[in-house]
Amino acid sequence: MLKPNITIAVLTxxxxxxxxxxxxxxxxxxxxxxxxxxxxxxxxxxxxxxxxQFRGEDFTDHILADKFYSCVEGRRIxxxxxxxEFTVYLDDDIRVGPLWLSSLMTPxxxxxxxxxxxxxxxxxxxxxxxxxxxxxxxxxxxxVSEHLPEYRGEGxxxxxxxxxxxxxxxxxxxxxxxxIGGYEDWDQTLQIKNDLNLKIQSSNATLFHYxxxxxxxxxxxxxxxxELMDSxxxxxxxxxxxxxxxxxxxxxxxNEITIPRxxxxxxxxxxx
Numbered sequence: 001m002l003k004p005n006i007t008i009a010v011l012t013x014x015x016x017x018x019x020x021x022x023x024x025x026x027x028x029x030x031x032x033x034x035x036x037x038x039x040x041x042x043x044x045x046x047x048x049x050x051x052x053q054f055r056g057e058d059f060t061d062h063i064l065a066d067k068f069y070s071c072v073e074g075r076r077i078x079x080x081x082x083x084x085e086f087t088v089y090l091d092d093d094i095r096v097g098p099l100w101l102s103s104l105m106t107p108x109x110x111x112x113x114x115x116x117x118x119x120x121x122x123x124x125x126x127x128x129x130x131x132x133x134x135x136x137x138x139x140x141x142x143x144v145s146e147h148l149p150e151y152r153g154e155g156x157x158x159x160x161x162x163x164x165x166x167x168x169x170x171x172x173x174x175x176x177x178x179x180i181g182g183y184e185d186w187d188q189t190l191q192i193k194n195d196l197n198l199k200i201q202s203s204n205a206t207l208f209h210y211x212x213x214x215x216x217x218x219x220x221x222x223x224x225x226x227e228l229m230d231s232x233x234x235x236x237x238x239x240x241x242x243x244x245x246x247x248x249x250x251x252x253x254x255n256e257i258t259i260p261r262x263x264x265x266x267x268x269x270x271x272x
Contacts, residue, residue, distance in 0.1 A: 004033040006101065007084040007167075011074045012092040013041045016050035018210075019092040023054050029098050032105065037061040039078055041069045070224075072184040075160060076175050079167070087167045094162055095208040103205035104164040115169040115198025116189055118158040119205040120149040131159040132202040141236070141270075144186070144243040147202065155200045156193065160185025162207045169198055178234030181227025183244050190239055225257055233266050245270050 012019045036059040104117045118131030130147040132155030173191040192198050232244030
């Protein structure tokens with residue numbers, strides 16, 4: 001049997017039932033060798049025990065964190081446990097489809113200068129988008145927009161999850177503290193493309209992403225909105241992209257969230 005050179009790195013937090021469904025889809029639809037590792041970000045004991053029931057030849061490492069980590073933080077921690085050439089980041093609310101991993105690997109192995117391959121994402125069983133994003137120059141700033149799922153080619157940045165990477169490229173990126181609230185995947189993929197001069201490619205792999213309605217505790221931890229705005233402002237400062245600021249501000253307004261005074265001043269500078 002070939003030794004796997006791909007790690008499927010899965011983050012989970014108190015959603016073992018959804019992890020079980022995700023793992024079932026991986027085991028059914030993955031046709032090339034892989035090793036699966038799980039970073040459990042401070043789940044309750046019953047969820048930890050449930051996840052452990054699914055250990056097998058493909059899943060041996062269940063890493064227990066002593067605190068909750070967001071996707072941003074967790075994916076960085078994962079790098080200490082990965083020793084394969086390639087890494088796929090997944091969350092526990094992802095479902096994969098036929099030939100998904102082979103479809104991600106094809107653009108990667110066909111071009112040594114490719115560092116990232118993104119999948120297409122079916123959101124909540126309805127809307128389909130490409131994980132590859134493009135930048136539009138608006139003069140003094142850029143905006144991020146989506147490609148259609150049938151797009152095949154290079155992109156300017158990509159989503160962090162449901163995405164294949166050269167592990168060494170991930171290790172060469174810098175984790176910048178201003179992105180602790182989010183948008184670290186944008187910053188990381190921009191570093192891989194612009195600083196390391198590696199390509200970001202689309203693929204015909206299709207994955208399904210279901211945000212679970214019962215996971216409100218997860219959402220309150222995952223989306224720390226004031227910190228997310230700080231990170232959106234950080235993306236503008238680093239890369240002159242204002243899309244994050246626009247999106248987070250809309251959430252503040254729609255949900256009547258109070259914006260800290262110091263953020264109001266910075267937001268005004270970006271938008272005017």
